[in-house]
Amino acid sequence: MKLRRSLLFVPGANAAMVSNSFIYPADAIIFDLEDAVALQEKDSARLLVAHALQHPFYRERESIVRVNPLDSEFGMADLHTIIRAGVDIIRMPKTETARDVIDMDNAISEIELACGRSPGTTAILAAIESPLGITQANQIATASKRLMGIALGAEDYVRNLKTERSPQGTELLFARCSILQAARAAGIQAFDTVYSDSENDAGFLREAALIKQLGFDGKSLINPRQIELLHNLFAPTEQQVEQARRIIEAAQEAEQCGLGIVSLNGKMIDAPVIERAKMLLERAKSGIREEQEGENL
Numbered sequence: 001m002k003l004r005r006s007l008l009f010v011p012g013a014n015a016a017m018v019s020n021s022f023i024y025p026a027d028a029i030i031f032d033l034e035d036a037v038a039l040q041e042k043d044s045a046r047l048l049v050a051h052a053l054q055h056p057f058y059r060e061r062e063s064i065v066r067v068n069p070l071d072s073e074f075g076m077a078d079l080h081t082i083i084r085a086g087v088d089i090i091r092m093p094k095t096e097t098a099r100d101v102i103d104m105d106n107a108i109s110e111i112e113l114a115c116g117r118s119p120g121t122t123a124i125l126a127a128i129e130s131p132l133g134i135t136q137a138n139q140i141a142t143a144s145k146r147l148m149g150i151a152l153g154a155e156d157y158v159r160n161l162k163t164e165r166s167p168q169g170t171e172l173l174f175a176r177c178s179i180l181q182a183a184r185a186a187g188i189q190a191f192d193t194v195y196s197d198s199e200n201d202a203g204f205l206r207e208a209a210l211i212k213q214l215g216f217d218g219k220s221l222i223n224p225r226q227i228e229l230l231h232n233l234f235a236p237t238e239q240q241v242e243q244a245r246r247i248i249e250a251a252q253e254a255e256q257c258g259l260g261i262v263s264l265n266g267k268m269i270d271a272p273v274i275e276r277a278k279m280l281l282e283r284a285k286s287g288i289r290e291e292q293e294g295e296n297l
């Protein structure tokens, strides 16, 4: 699966941010036409984003556009303009049912046909932002071949739950696990929600460590300063890379001797351990970091 640790939201009506955001090393950029854009700016934001998508700088970067819901006054216009402009992925906000995804899939198919784009090349990332959506996560995750992932939208989700976000994220644990399970069962990616305080690096890192440990592929971001913090956190340490190499070597030796299971310093090395070591070495290609004191205690 493609490396997508950081998905940076860029407000679609902010001309300076839209034209500059290619300078930031996010794995993908999400131009927003939905909640970050005021009603009176919806039409100008759509044009601004469509223009940016056609610029060579953005052609080289994976582009995502969060469109307005299809049943809103702006949704279909967003979709027409953005697909013609060559977007890679449509982020659906507030997805509640498989029907929402199927309707989006059908609308995209018609537009691809009308503008001569190869059928099926526009992908969908469905954001789930309500308790109803969470109960439907499995159905949503399997509703379309276009789906490359599902994401949590926690600001709307806690509003719908009638609570607030806490530093520990206890109120989000069920939703996060539901999204992750549904994504993995469907063979697609899982993305965590934004951390909304762009100046609180410690709070951001605590949340990012939690979602990495749960198994998420990446996270939606609101500020460029969060990109490097996240990439660094997702990078394996030198010690982990060294250990993974030793595991692969031990496994190769065991295979040559016709053994299924071996031990390395007392720890059992079997097929899942070998598979995880390979995944870690794959991730290490995007960067390695130094271990922090006390990290492995």
Ligand SMILES: CC(=O)SCCNC(=O)CCNC(=O)[C@H](O)C(C)(C)COP(=O)(O)OP(=O)(O)OC[C@H]1O[C@@H](n2cnc3c(N)ncnc32)[C@H](O)[C@@H]1OP(=O)(O)O
Pocket (backbone or CB within 6 Å): 008, 009, 010, 011, 016, 017, 018, 020, 021, 032, 035, 036, 155, 156, 194, 198, 222, 223, 224, 225
């Ligand atoms: C619940 C939801 O729906 S979340 C999704 C929708 N929300 C968004 O898209 C918001 C995106 N983020 C932002 O607009 C901003 O980061 C804010 C408002 C949170 C903070 O703004 P600021 O205080 O100006 O941020 P900060 O001082 O860190 O900005 C530093 C630089 O990064 C730029 N920048 C900040 N955020 C972004 C961004 N998301 N995308 C691109 N550039 C950005 C600023 O323009 C500034 O550039 P400059 O140095 O060339 O002037």
Ligand SMILES: O=C([O-])CC(=O)C(=O)O
Pocket (backbone or CB within 6 Å): 035, 127, 129, 151, 152, 153, 154, 155, 156, 157, 192, 193, 194, 220
């Ligand atoms: O999808 C996200 O992370 C941002 C968002 O809209 C929300 O939290 O409601």
Ligand SMILES: [Mg+2]
Pocket (backbone or CB within 6 Å): 035, 093, 129, 153, 155, 156
């Ligand atoms: Mg939202």
